[in-house]
Amino acid sequence: MCTICGCGTAISREPVSARSVALHAHNHAHPHTDLHERQDYEIANGTIDFGTGRAGVHVAGLSQERTLRIERDILSKNDMFAAANRAYLRKTDAFALNFVSSPGSGKTSLLVRAIADLRDRWPIVVIEGDQQTSHDADRIRAAGAPAVQVNTGKGCHLDAHMIGHALDRLPLEPGGLLFIENVGNLVCPAAFDLGEAHKVVVLSVTEGEEKPLKYPDMFSASDLMLLNKADLLPYLEFDVDACVASARRINPHIETLTVSARTGEGLAAFYAWIEARRAL
Amino acid sequence: MHEVSLMESVVALVEDERRRHRFSRVQMIRLAVGTLSHAEPDALRFCFDAVTRGTIADGARLEIVMLSGEGRCSNCRQLVPMADRFAPCPVCGGAEVRMTAGGELRVEDLEVE
Numbered sequence: 317m318c319t320i321c322g323c324g325t326a327i328s329r330e331p332v333s334a335r336s337v338a339l340h341a342h343n344h345a346h347p348h349t350d351l352h353e354r355q356d357y358e359i360a361n362g363t364i365d366f367g368t369g370r371a372g373v374h375v376a377g378l379s380q381e382r383t384l385r386i387e388r389d390i391l392s393k394n395d396m397f398a399a400a401n402r403a404y405l406r407k408t409d410a411f412a413l414n415f416v417s418s419p420g421s422g423k424t425s426l427l428v429r430a431i432a433d434l435r436d437r438w439p440i441v442v443i444e445g446d447q448q449t450s451h452d453a454d455r456i457r458a459a460g461a462p463a464v465q466v467n468t469g470k471g472c473h474l475d476a477h478m479i480g481h482a483l484d485r486l487p488l489e490p491g492g493l494l495f496i497e498n499v500g501n502l503v504c505p506a507a508f509d510l511g512e513a514h515k516v517v518v519l520s521v522t523e524g525e526e527k528p529l530k531y532p533d534m535f536s537a538s539d540l541m542l543l544n545k546a547d548l549l550p551y552l553e554f555d556v557d558a559c560v561a562s563a564r565r566i567n568p569h570i571e572t573l574t575v576s577a578r579t580g581e582g583l584a585a586f587y588a589w590i591e592a593r594r595a596l
Numbered sequence: 597m598h599e600v601s602l603m604e605s606v607v608a609l610v611e612d613e614r615r616r617h618r619f620s621r622v623q624m625i626r627l628a629v630g631t632l633s634h635a636e637p638d639a640l641r642f643c644f645d646a647v648t649r650g651t652i653a654d655g656a657r658l659e660i661v662m663l664s665g666e667g668r669c670s671n672c673r674q675l676v677p678m679a680d681r682f683a684p685c686p687v688c689g690g691a692e693v694r695m696t697a698g699g700e701l702r703v704e705d706l707e708v709e
Contacts, residue, residue, distance in 0.1 A: 381623065
């Protein structure tokens with residue numbers, strides 16, 4: 317449990333390093349105000365599990381019927397946590413990308429490759445989001461980057477509160493990169509700001525060039541589209557230009573790059589994009 | 597499917613209000629939902645009972661006010677009605693209409709006792 321805000325009923329089944337305790341106690345990435353919900357989650361073997369259910373609440377107070385004007389955005393709490401994450405990232409001079417896509421687009425393979433290519437240039441940490449298992453975080457750690465797995469349970473997306481807790485447990489270094497791999501889902505993650513600098517949508521060429529028209533919210537929310545698995549193009553009838561045109565119809569400002577996490581094709585351009593964007 | 601977490605956020609906002617205004621029951625929660633927003637009103641209604649069960653909002657009635665979409669065309673600069681976030685401008689056919697209304701997801705008011 318967080319000793320300052322008392323959030324959660326985190327049960328740690330692993331020794332927590334002095335560093336992560338210090339990070340949590342003194343460098344809490346999210347604010348300790350009443351916006352912090354009591355939320356049940358568990359931590360085991362380096363995985364934060366938000367699928368363990370919510371605590372009930374108890375009711376007390378006066379009895380007199382009246383109407384209260386609220387006029388608050390439903391996502392306002394998420395947006396407050398996102399603003400806190402963003403402030404923490406800015407203070408750390410870290411650059412965060414939120415990778416979104418449908419399942420199977422090759423996000424994890426892309427990150428594994430990018431870590432191998434970039435780890436000498438920037439310190440990199442990763443937050444992995446999935447409904448279940450720590451499979452992806454294990455792959456990232458094997459590639460040489462610290463990673464925290466967030467299991468969302470029934471949840472179909474990561475939210476900014478989860479990211480705050482994951483940041484507490486990551487050794488993010490000044491000037492470093494934070495890669496967030498969202499839950500594989502081309503719908504819901506579009507609505508949730510995590511505090512990242514940019515959403516990067518990954519679309520693989522095996523998925524069909526009309527995907528941006530079918531799932532417009534995600535392409536509208538993203539600043540870069542990576543068209544992955546380009547090494548398969550010779551075997552498919554995938555029209556790259558038509559796909560880019562679909563994406564631009566939804567979002568005239570989206571940038572697009574064709575890449576292959578397997579062969580490395582196009583990745584130099586992606587790394588140059590990171591370099592240029594983080595310098596802004 | 598993220599309507600469940602949106603509804604959980606609604607319950608959290610209601611909890612905030614309870615701390616501020618002290619009430620023991622919520623009779624009604626009124627939401628304003630834009631027709632161009634990320635949420636489906638039917639999905640919000642569908643999950644409402646399950647999400648509010650055992651919370652301060654247990655037993656409350658859900659009312660949803662739909663707000664229509666509007667945007668400004670980047671080409672002809674006119675304010676135009678928007679039925680679809682990604683449709684071209686109905687006046688000049690321009691490709692980019694920037695939404696000015698219709699994306700709302702808001703808790704408007706509560707009836708409490």
